Amino acid sequence: MVGKTIKVTVWNEFRHEKTDEAVKKLYPKGIHAAIADHLNAQDGIEAGTAALDEPEHGLPEKVLKATDVVIWWGHMAHHEVSDEVVARVREHVLSGMGLICLHSAHFSKILRTMMGTNCSLKWREVNEKERLWNIEPGHPITEGIDEYFELPHVEMYGERFDIPTPDKVVFISWFQGGEVFRSGCCWERGHGRIFYFRPGHETLPIFEDENVLRVITNAVRWAAPRVRMSTADAPNVKALDPIPKTK
Amino acid sequence: MVGKTIKVTVWNEFRHEKTDEAVKKLYPKGIHAAIADHLNAQDGIEAGTAALDEPEHGLPEKVLKATDVVIWWGHMAHHEVSDEVVARVREHVLSGMGLICLHSAHFSKILRTMMGTNCSLKWREVNEKERLWNIEPGHPITEGIDEYFELPHVEMYGERFDIPTPDKVVFISWFQGGEVFRSGCCWERGHGRIFYFRPGHETLPIFEDENVLRVITNAVRWAAPRVRMSTADAPNVKALDPIPKTK
């Protein structure tokens, strides 16, 4: 599928941006729009948006069918996402669609459903420094990223992160206050690829950081479908080789 | 927890055994009772049973709290298992309880929930021969098992099996009709261990086979909890190291 335009749908709760002045100032059109705008400026990527308060959360079957990669942002309203929409997104991921979960989407229904675990962690909001170490410089997601990059002021997430052992951990974070975190984690489920990326907070300009944006762009390319085919069926099949009769 | 008795609860739909004469004849007290009887004859294992039609499917909080390993058998009534009970079992697995899913439990709600995938496969019922190759002779689950063992007449399950790449595949099956299957698969989720084991069918005396019983017994010992602690909380924590003030 090389050369094809990658269609991205950036999903957002889009609540903080309406109710919190600080967030509104930082992301006036919403975090989803900020990320989509950046992606639309990249070669071969076409990004749209969807939000919780749209019908079917903006993710009807028709949209998902036409989407290569979903980026998910949620925080305060995970429980308002309908199980039906989560099940629909899940089927598409298993069929080959990519899924990228950002920051507080660690607790989203969709990530917890794909992982089978609680995705719990420790957290702290004192605007400390984070340094993300690139431990897989050969991985497509870290292309163009140096051996580490820093974010001067972040919400901290600390281990133990309750996730299945990732196929590949690409970033491990160091926090000024003393914690560590597996900040960039890759999995495959069904035919789809899933990336969790830690940075991002609604009250900090994380999604203006060029390294963060670069990683998200790389992840979109990495998570783009290789195939698109359902894993739901369990066919009854005929024998391929003769089976000798037994008495 | 060495030396402690391992408490097992063998769960069964227990429907076939009531409605199908052939099954009733083979497992008059139910498949769950057959497995529990075998386990109760082993050193250091104490097995009880639970069934779909009991209140809360026989798996109220009190039972799960006192259970080290759940063995799951289901086939025709997966959809009748309540989401609430599945969520309860899931929390206990993440907290450290072991889970062993047998044969058609590949499509159980609990396995699909723990895996995040569809757990689909190919299948055929012509009573062909299966040969299970032991590809991890050093693994606790294969203790006492030779380089392979055979089952003369089985229902066939064939790849592709829609599961997350297992931490360890301990058996790969060869079928007379031409398929292969990852028949013994190990995962860890949260603090719990999960084992899927392919053999077993309600109309065949699979659970009288000494190798099958041996593997189940070994799996019980392997899956017994190392710890028992919830992964549900996401605590807000104080910094461990001083964070220099920034203007």
Added chain:
Amino acid sequence: MVGKTIKVTVWNEFRHEKTDEAVKKLYPKGIHAAIADHLNAQDGIEAGTAALDEPEHGLPEKVLKATDVVIWWGHMAHHEVSDEVVARVREHVLSGMGLICLHSAHFSKILRTMMGTNCSLKWREVNEKERLWNIEPGHPITEGIDEYFELPHVEMYGERFDIPTPDKVVFISWFQGGEVFRSGCCWERGHGRIFYFRPGHETLPIFEDENVLRVITNAVRWAAPRVRMSTADAPNVKALDPIPKTK
């Protein structure tokens, strides 16, 4: 590195082809030349050859530096490959060069060195049928391959294959005589990618099979370097954050 031509070096012992009439007839210019010819007919791939009896086995530093992916074929003369050349190839793989080992190269020094294991297996030569099941239809190496493909007459390789658990098993083989085998295995070591592919025999026209050639071509594209940088150095580094003095 998309769009760049991938430079392949196909290495061969090139002994059978000189001493055995049957092999000579099948692969008159050598197995390496047969594979290179096929690759040279593909878009974006440029393949050369190297052989045991050339100086430095045809793999001096200059050649490896200019090579993206090495394909390795060996059988009767593994022990004649010099440790120095193996160490050189190993450094290049760790630096990002791809390595594809075919069939009897399971016992090559280079694969055993990269794996750290003995890479032993069972074998039999009775020209039986093999069916390779594609268990990862979404993987780049299986692109264009159906749910299985067959080879009518092969040398059999059976489990247990003494390898580290692969990152991904893409093919599992079924053999007429009753064995199974992990026939397509992927690993990453350092920044390099390694693929082991089972099919291939010097006295059978395996490397004329279109599925086998397709997999090798796909594997070349998958194994092409993402980066090229040494992992040999252990630098002494300065602290990035201030370390409070202790008395």
Added chain:
Amino acid sequence: MVGKTIKVTVWNEFRHEKTDEAVKKLYPKGIHAAIADHLNAQDGIEAGTAALDEPEHGLPEKVLKATDVVIWWGHMAHHEVSDEVVARVREHVLSGMGLICLHSAHFSKILRTMMGTNCSLKWREVNEKERLWNIEPGHPITEGIDEYFELPHVEMYGERFDIPTPDKVVFISWFQGGEVFRSGCCWERGHGRIFYFRPGHETLPIFEDENVLRVITNAVRWAAPRVRMSTADAPNVKALDPIPKTK
């Protein structure tokens, strides 16, 4: 093999302790003796020692045959370890013997041979603080260890650590100077288990720390052989199922 005494051989270069006054003072009988003394005080463990300057480095076939787990400490004389002894230890690990490599043994021939990688890393000696986060509280190696433990003054090791992705990372370290490190890593090779544990330095009393000693003791129990059988042979085998004649 439950209940059996675990026989450990603690291997040490034993050079620093003879030439460096500070080391001699800290470990008068050598680091190996300090670790062996601790292990000998534990239930069910019997530890001996071996050193570089003994005949065959203290690791003749007879000793290895009677050893369940080898603990390896080396630093300045890795290159003096003979390839023959390394090959012998490697065969025993593949056959089921456990191997625990401590601190600067990341660069030992035996670990690099088992891993197939360079095992390089960053380092710094300014006696900074290390905090080891226990990210697998359910793993046998972390039994009795809290969610983290600290070492007040250490030599720093930082990522990227050039190792194959571990089966399980049990500790991730945070360093005062700003780095992170996968400090407790588990692998299986052949039938043997391998654990790398970062802490330890010849001029610091790391091997008197009760958490460090606890982890080493746990690791000995985890790495004890489940089986002991060679993986070296590649047997020619007969068909198990009939192979129809082809013309």
